[in-house]
Amino acid sequence: MHTDLQDYSHKRYNILTGEWVLVSPHRAKRPWQGQNEAVSNEVRPTYDPSCYLCARNTRINGEINPKYKDVFVFTNDFAALQTGSKSFTVDDGLLIAQSEQGICKVICFSPDHSKSLADMTAKDIEKVVFAWQKEYKELGDNKLINYVQIFENKGAVMGCSNPHPHGQIWSQTTLPNEVDKKDQQQLDYFNKNKSSLLGDYIKQELAKKERILFENDAFVVIIPFWAIWPFETMIVPKEQQHSILDLKDKESFLFAEAISVITKAYDKLFNTSFPYSSGIHQAPTNGKDNNHWHWHMSFYPPLLRSATVKKFMVGYEMFGSPQRDITPELAAKMLTKLITSKA
Numbered sequence: 102m103h104t105d106l107q108d109y110s111h112k113r114y115n116i117l118t119g120e121w122v123l124v125s126p127h128r129a130k131r132p133w134q135g136q137n138e139a140v141s142n143e144v145r146p147t148y149d150p151s152c153y154l155c156a157r158n159t160r161i162n163g164e165i166n167p168k169y170k171d172v173f174v175f176t177n178d179f180a181a182l183q184t185g186s187k188s189f190t191v192d193d194g195l196l197i198a199q200s201e202q203g204i205c206k207v208i209c210f211s212p213d214h215s216k217s218l219a220d221m222t223a224k225d226i227e228k229v230v231f232a233w234q235k236e237y238k239e240l241g242d243n244k245l246i247n248y249v250q251i252f253e254n255k256g257a258v259m260g261c262s263n264p265h266p267h268g269q270i271w272s273q274t275t276l277p278n279e280v281d282k283k284d285q286q287q288l289d290y291f292n293k294n295k296s297s298l299l300g301d302y303i304k305q306e307l308a309k310k311e312r313i314l315f316e317n318d319a320f321v322v323i324i325p326f327w328a329i330w331p332f333e334t335m336i337v338p339k340e341q342q343h344s345i346l347d348l349k350d351k352e353s354f355l356f357a358e359a360i361s362v363i364t365k366a367y368d369k370l371f372n373t374s375f376p377y378s379s380g381i382h383q384a385p386t387n388g389k390d391n392n393h394w395h396w397h398m399s400f401y402p403p404l405l406r407s408a409t410v411k412k413f414m415v416g417y418e419m420f421g422s423p424q425r426d427i428t429p430e431l432a433a434k435m436l437t438k439l440i441t442s443k444a
Contacts, residue, residue, distance in 0.1 A: 107428055115327035116290075116298060118282045122329050123417075123424040129431075145215040145264060154265035156212045171225070172232040173209040174270075180205035182273055184245065202245055203273030208232055210266040217255060217266050217374060219364035226357035233270075233381070234345050234353075240272040241386030248276050248385045256376025258403060258411065268379075276385055283382055284394070291393035297341040299395035307339075312433045315362045315440050319355040322363050324433045329423040331405045331412050332370065332432050334363055336398040343394045344383040362440055363400060369439045373408035377401060 105111070112121045153160045156168045162178045182203030191198035210229050211221060218226060237249045253268035254261040276284060290298035306313060306323055314334065315322040325335050336359045342348070348356060367375035383396035405412040405427075418424055 107430065113327045115325075116302060117286055117327075118279070119286050120282075121422055122327055123422055124428060125424060125426050126428050126431075128426040129428075147213050147215050149214045149265070152214055152263065152265050154207070154209050154263055154267055155214050169209070169212055171211070171228045173212070174206055174232055174236060177205040177207050177269065182271060201274055203271060204240060204243070204246065205272070206236060206240075206270040208236070208268050208270060210268065214265050217364070217368075218253075218360060219368045219374070221266075221361070223354060223358040223361040226360050227354050229268075230345070230348070230353045230357050234348070236270050237345060237383070237386075240270070243272070245274060246272045247274055247387040248272065248280060249383075250277065250280070250380065252378065252380035254378050256374065258376045259378050261376075272386075276387075280382060280385070284385065287393040287395065297393070297395040299337055299397060300339075300341045303337055303339060312429050314366070314433060314436050315359065317355045317358055319352045320359045322359050324429040324436070326429060328429045328432070329425060330401045330403065331425065331427050332367070332402050332436060333429075334400045334436070336360065336363070338396065341395045343391055344396050345381065347396075360398070363436075366436050366439045367400075367402060370436065371404055371408040373404075375402055375404060377403070 106124070107126050110123070110125045110127065112123055114121055149155055150158065152158060154166070154173075156166055156173070159165050160178055164175075164178075166173065166175075180203075182201065182205055184202055184204055186202060187200060188202075189200045208229070210216075210218060211225065218229075233251050237251070240246050240249045249270065249272040251268065251270050257264075287298045290296075290301075294301070303321055303323070306326075307316075307321065312324045312326065313321055314324065316339075319340075320336055320338055322334055322336050324333060328334075336356070338347075338352075338356075345356075364375070367377065377400050379398060379400045381396065381398045384391035384394035403411045403413075412425075414423070
C-alpha cells in the first residue's frame with residue numbers, strides 16, 4: 102500500500118465515471134461535534150395490518166396483495182415514470198426538455214415485515230435475484246425500454262417510506278446520467294484495450310488485496326479505490342458479464358451469498374440496521390451488443406462514525422466535488438474484520 106495515500110490529502114480517480122473524489126485522511130483524527138440522534142431499537146412484527154406491502158393487505162389503489170410466500174412484484178402505485186403519455190420536446194433557446202416514458206415496479210423481498218436482506222438466508226436472497234432477472238428480461242424486451250434500473254433504499258434516513266423489505270425497478274426510454282457516464286467510460290476502455298474495464302480493475306485488486314472484503318468462486322465484494330461514501334462497497338463478477346441474465350449454474354446463489362455477507366457485516370458495524378442505497382448497473386436494453394459492459398452492484402451507506410453520525414453531502418461536496426476522510430483501505434479493514442469474525 103502506498104503510505105502517502107493514508108497520510109496526505111489527495112484525489113482519486115473513478116474509472117467508471119471519469120470523475121474525482123477528494124480524500125483527506127488526516128481529517129479523520131479531528132474531534133467530532135456533529136449531530137447525534139437516538140438509535141431506533143424498534144422491533145417490527147412479522148406482519149403489520151397497516152403496511153401496504155404485507156401479504157393480504159389492501160394498497161392505496163384498492164388492489165389486494167396476494168398471500169405471497171417469497172417474492173412479490175407489482176407496478177408502482179405512485180410511479181415516477183408514465184407510459185402512454187404525450188411525446189413532446191421543448192427547444193426554446195436555452196430552455197430544453199423532452200418527454201420521458203417508462204415503467205416502475207416495486208419488489209417485496211419477503212412477506213416477513215420484520216426482515217431486511219441482512220436477516221434473510223442466501224437461498225432466500227437468491228429468489229430475489231431470480232425476480233430481478235425476470236423483470237430485467239421482460240422490461241428490457243419492451244420496445245419502449247432502453248434501460249432497467251434495479252435499486253433499494255433501506256432505512257428512513259435514505260428516504261424509504263416503508264420498512265417492509267422491498268426494492269424498486271425503474272425502467273425508461275433513455276439512459277440516466279450515472280449509467281450514461283459508465284457506459285461511455287467502459288466503451289472507451291474496451292475500444293482501446295479490447296478488454297473489460299472492471300475485469301482488469303478487479304484483477305489488479307485481487308493481486309493487491311488491500312480493499313477486498315470477501316470473495317467466492319464468482320464474485321468479489323470490494324471497497325472501490327475511488328469510494329465516496331465512508332463504507333461504500335461494490336459486488337463485481339470476477340469474469341465479465343454484461344447483465345444479471347449472464348449468471349449461470351450456481352452463480353445466482355453466489356451473488357446472493359455476496360449480498361448476504363456484506364449486508365450482515367453492515368448491521369454488525371455499528372450494531373444497527375444499517376441504512377443504504379444499493380443499485381445494479383448493467384448493460385442497457387437498447388438492442389446494441391454492449392460488449393463493453395461489466396455489470397456490478399453498489400452499496401452507498403451514509404453512516405460515518407456510529408449509528409447516530411451520518412455523512413452529509415454538503416458545502417464543498419455540493420459546490421466542488423465529493424470528499425471523504427476515512428480512506429477506503431481503513432474502511433476495508435473494519436468491514437473485513439467483521440466478515441471474518443465468528444460472532
